[in-house]
Amino acid sequence: MPSRQGLNRATPYFFLAPAAAVALVGLVYPMLRSVWLSFHEWSIGTPPESARFVGLENYRWLVADDAFWVSVGVTLAFALAVVVLEVVLGVALALVLDRDLRGTSLFRTIFILPMMIAPIVVGLIWRFLYNEQFGPLSQALKALGLPGVPWLSSPDMALLSVIIADVWQWTPFIFILALAALQGLPASAIEAARIDGATRWQTTWYIKLPLIAPVIAVAALLRLIDAFKVLEVIYILTEGGPGLSTEILSLHIYKTAFVSQQLGRASALSNLLLLIVLVLTLLLVLARSLRESRAGKE
Amino acid sequence: MSGTATTRRATPFSYAVIVALALLSLGPILVMIATSLKTKPDIFSGSFSLIFMPTLENYRAVLGDSQNARYLTNSLIVATISTGLTLVFGCMAAYAIVRFRFFGRDVVSGGTLLMRMVPPAVLTVPVFMIWTYEFGLSNSLSGVILVYTAINLPFVIWILQSFIAQVPPALEEAARIDGANDFQVFFLVVLPMIRPGLAAAAIFTFRIAWNEFILALVLTNRFTRTMPVKVSLFINEHNIEWGQIMAIGTLIAIPPLVFTFLASRQIITGMTAGAVKG
Structure with missing residues (x-):
């Protein structure tokens, strides 16, 4: 039946068409436009056709701009700190709590609550907690007779305060994945180690951790990529300040575009951030395929 | 045990x-x-x-303000419609990727993963420019809905792939032998079987659309604003009304919190599928 054949061949494209159309219009085209705009100088309020071609000027300006490098440093410090803290805490807690606990599903529900609420709301909550006059954290310190901490007003503290909020929100993500991985381990491997006389510590260090490492690596990379997306919590907590001490790249893009109204430069920044995320994503793909090939051998 | x-x-x-x-x-x-x-x-x-x-004084003040009622409605409209569109388009695309061998399949599947990682901040400038000067979509809810559907699609496709792959192909074959065409097979056989996956995808999508801030900030005006945008403007005023701000924060947090208690199992399945499989 030729007509049936024809339908079959076209079918996947029919199924794909609506999603492809939306993605082309809403993602691919804007990103191409962003590349185009990064070679132009354009100001809000004028049609894009009036943009002036400036070649690599925007990129040259960026590389020479101190604020850009500060922002890169802040972004890397933030991303590395949250990923390391969340992975270490999340895995450690999973190892401690890998037990026959009652009420696990209720606890898991509670742990995902911070991840589900809006980043904007997380920002509000922590801005209140950090308030130096009447915030609960300052009050608790005062009750203990400790001096107040300038959580958000000191350039030395602000980044740490922002990191704490992220760790609060996302450590459960690593914890839940690590716990699931631990509980999915083959009983035989652990049993064998125990028969061979391995201590609990040795079993953890030489058997369990290596076995869950691939899952943790993928989870950590996902968190790392997400760390480059963070904007709202910091926007609400500090707006990048004091000074530039918490101005991560995504916030720097927003400010360059809509506060200083340098859209070409903001596009150049966007493309650089996109490039970083792209490289990390390729690493993620690599980590996944490594894991799959290892799983295939077993 | x-x-x-x-x-x-x-x-x-x-x-x-x-x-x-x-x-x-x-x-x-x-x-x-x-x-x-x-x-x-x-x-x-x-x-x-x-x-x-x-x-309840703070809630009375917040909800009594007709602006806030409007922004809450905007948030609800944007999140609901974009979730619906994302799910329909996303499950169709995921089905094509999982079940069909076609020219360009690898490009589509790899592109999906890459687009899932794009930070929203990267889209603000070009989307603002295009929506304003090329599509005439600025300051409209449909503009926000379009960009939310676009950013959520890769994620939904990604999650649903693993659920669709688990549907036994024999079931689809049986339906085909009974005379069902590809579309009937998809809508009447496959979709009902991946309901848990659809639930997880719906929650994640709704949550992102309901919570999103930076694109809404750039694409809306004082009539089409969503609630997260409103609260960000509210908190940078000189005299911070903490009671009212926390009331708005709670209102924004309620839908995700309710979903979490209703469907924590699906959420965790979705989270694990997103991180471990795919």
């Missing part, structure tokens, strides 16, 4: 740890809700306390 050989028994210490963690997770959220129920003097009294006369 599974895994008795490896799973150690719980001790009082492990219960103490997990309860402490639960309090740590819940504490800040409870502080927000408590503050939203306090009067101004109670908030600024200089000692934070969980014992106070609760009042």
Whole structure:
């Protein structure tokens, strides 16, 4: 039946068409436009056709701009700190709590609550907690007779305060994945180690951790990529300040575009951030395929 | 009992740890809700306390403001419609990727993963420019819906792929032999079987659209604003009305919190599928 054949061949494209159309219009085209705009100088309020071609000027300006490098440093410090803290805490807690606990599903529900609420709301909550006059954290310190901490007003503290909020929100993500991985381990491997006389510590260090490492690596990379997306919590907590001490790249893009109204430069920044995320994503793909090939051998 | 050989028994210490963690997770959220129920003097009294006369005054003030009612409605419209569109388009695309061998399949599947990682901030400038000067979509809810559908699609396709792959192909074959065409097979056989996956995808999509801030900030005006945008403007005013801000924060947090309690299993499945499979 030729007509049936024809339908079959076209079918996947029919199924794909609506999603492809939306993605082309809403993602691919804007990103191409962003590349185009990064070679132009354009100001809000004028049609894009009036943009002036400036070649690599925007990129040259960026590389020479101190604020850009500060922002890169802040972004890397933030991303590395949250990923390391969340992975270490999340895995450690999973190892401690890998037990026959009652009420696990209720606890898991509670742990995902911070991840589900809006980043904007997380920002509000922590801005209140950090308030130096009447915030609960300052009050608790005062009750203990400790001096107040300038959580958000000191350039030395602000980044740490922002990191704490992220760790609060996302450590459960690593914890839940690590716990699931631990509980999915083959009983035989652990049993064998125990028969061979391995201590609990040795079993953890030489058997369990290596076995869950691939899952943790993928989870950590996902968190790392997400760390480059963070904007709202910091926007609400500090707006990048004091000074530039918490101005991560995504916030720097927003400010360059809509506060200083340098859209070409903001596009150049966007493309650089996109490039970083792209490289990390390729690493993620690599980590996944490594894991799959290892799983295939077993 | 599974895994008795490896799973150690719980001790009082492990219960103490997990309860402490639960309090740590819940504490800040409870502080927000408590503050939203306090009067101004109670908030600024200089000692934070969980014992106070609760009042709905802040909610009355927030919801009595017709602007806020409008922004909440905007948020609801944008999140609901974009979730619906994303799910329909996303499950169709996921089905094509999982079940068909076609020219360009690898490009589509790899592109999906890459696009899932794009930070929204990267889209603000070009989308603002295109929506304003090329599509005439600025300051309209449809503009926001379009960009939300676009950013959520890769994620939904990604999650649903693993669910569709688990549907036994024999079932689809049987339906085909009974004379069903590809579309009937998809809508009448496959979709009902991946309901848990659709639920997880719907929750994640709704949550992202409902919570999203930066694109909405750039693409809306004072009529089409969504609630997260409103609250960001509210908090940078000179006299911060903490009671009202926390009331708005609680209102924004309610739908995701309700979903979490209703469907935590699906959420965790979706999270694990997103991180571990794919």
